[in-house]
Amino acid sequence: MPAILSSPLLRQLALVLCWSAGFVGYRYAADQAPTLLVTCWRLLLAALLLLPFAWAEVRRLPLKIIGQQAGIGVLAFAGAAGPAAKAIELGVSPGLAALLSDLSPLLVALGCCLLPGQRTNGRQWLGLGLGLTGVLLATGAGLGLDVAPGWAYALPLGSALALALATLVQSRLPPSRLALR
Numbered sequence: 001m002p003a004i005l006s007s008p009l010l011r012q013l014a015l016v017l018c019w020s021a022g023f024v025g026y027r028y029a030a031d032q033a034p035t036l037l038v039t040c041w042r043l044l045l046a047a048l049l050l051l052p053f054a055w056a057e058v059r060r061l062p063l064k065i066i067g068q069q070a071g072i073g074v075l076a077f078a079g080a081a082g083p084a085a086k087a088i089e090l091g092v093s094p095g096l097a098a099l100l101s102d103l104s105p106l107l108v109a110l111g112c113c114l115l116p117g118q119r120t121n122g123r124q125w126l127g128l129g130l131g132l133t134g135v136l137l138a139t140g141a142g143l144g145l146d147v148a149p150g151w152a153y154a155l156p157l158g159s160a161l162a163l164a165l166a167t168l169v170q171s172r173l174p175p176s177r178l179a180l181r
Helices: 008-029 035-058 063-089 094-101 104-114 122-143 150-172
Strands: none
Touching: 008 035, 008 063, 008 094, 035 063, 063 094, 063 150, 094 150, 104 122, 104 150
């Protein structure tokens, strides 16, 4: 691993910067190319950049585990990035697309209520509610609800649903000995 990425804090900051920049990046990319094409290239480039760090672990995994993780990855990342990107291309503001896409923790909490053996306690619901309230207060009037066609606002919700579903599917799989990498 390169020395610059040896610090957990630097890795976390890099992740936040790269992930968050995607919403604004899609806004500018939409003027130049279809956002789904940009999403494809973004995810392919990320996979190629990250594969050397995980290759030793991946090649030792059974094909069944690789298939499960690849399916969850496609659902989590392509399912989350693609609809949000298309919504931005259609005129949904990047901030609102990010806000709606980031409702996935609420959807996971709701999913946990519906799945046997999963629980969400009152403190978690309180935290989710406070977080949602804070986001709504912070974004307020800058949501720009009059630009895109009405149905386009459902696309980021589809993003949230895809990420929540991937999380819930992963939680139902038997534990594996995958390294964090």
